Amino acid sequence: MLRSMDSAVAGLRAHQNKMDVIGNNISNVNTFGFKSQTYSFKEAMYQTSTASTGGVVRDTTSAGGTNAAQYGYGTMMGSIAMDMTSSTPSYVGGFNACIDGEGFFITKAVVGPDAGYGVDKMKASGFDYTRVGQFQIDSNGYLVDANKNFVYGFRRRADDTDAKPLEDNLKPLKVPKDLNFAYDGDALQLKDVQVNSAGEVTGTVVSTDAAQDGKTVSLGKVAIATFQNPNGLTKSGGGYYNASDSDNTGASSATIPGGSTSMLMTGYLEASNVDLAKEFSEMITTQRGFQANSKIITVSDEMLADLVNMKR
Incomplete structure (x- = not known):
């Protein structure tokens, strides 16, 4: 399977989790004493194709170093933190x-x-x-x-x-x-x-x-x-x-x-300390992130279909 498919699936899951947090915040906008939560992402695992190596100097010759080449596998939940600031x-x-x-x-x-x-x-x-x-x-x-x-x-x-x-x-x-x-x-x-x-x-x-x-x-x-x-x-x-x-x-x-x-x-x-303007802005960016990851799955599927159809 394509690595991009794995990354997109991880992205969909992470964005869905963030939407769950946003939905909970908005549903408690009128709940007395409620403290809103914020969701952050972090990078998932990496596969190293080429390791990072330093340059070598021998007498009159030298060899240049190489940077690492790595494939990422998407994103995942970083943290869900509470905003404990007092409200009105x-x-x-x-x-x-x-x-x-x-x-x-x-x-x-x-x-x-x-x-x-x-x-x-x-x-x-x-x-x-x-x-x-x-x-x-x-x-x-x-x-x-x-x-x-x-x-x-x-x-x-x-x-x-x-x-x-x-x-x-x-x-x-x-x-x-x-x-x-x-x-x-x-x-x-x-x-x-x-x-x-x-x-x-x-x-x-x-x-x-x-x-x-x-x-x-x-x-x-x-x-x-x-x-x-x-x-x-x-x-x-x-x-x-x-x-x-x-x-x-x-x-x-x-x-x-x-x-x-x-x-x-x-x-x-x-009162609840939920900021509706912030939550709706986060909802829009989260929805677009979810759509972008779903598009990666669609394109990856098309690439796999082309590969399967090479033999006719």
């Missing part, structure tokens, strides 16, 4: 929040032990990370996102001090059973639950107990996870990303909003 905040109101900068909300489908997870063990704890802060309080008093995953952060300590400092471990944020921040029991009923720019989740108590009714109580502060290389995260669908100790995300940390950590924009959700 969209105001939707309600109990929602957008991270104003880098970082991710920390969630998990199943509630872990009440002892929580140490920040240094975050990548090994099976968390899901997301940029979409659509929050609500479930029937058990837990703070959950739109997919019913539990949202993790730092709770207030159950002690008698007025400051009520935050705990050290990551725990699912939950409405306490009383104003002393005890959590072992039925949660208080709250209304007007909201989150502020510093990640503090608060609500107004609704109770028959006059000592508690109308008081403001805190669930704690939402944690923001950051990674040395966020592009090393793995998409898992539904707007979530995963990390592990063996991936390429590098060092990780979880802190509360403020200081060097991004603040929250309450009532906002982050």
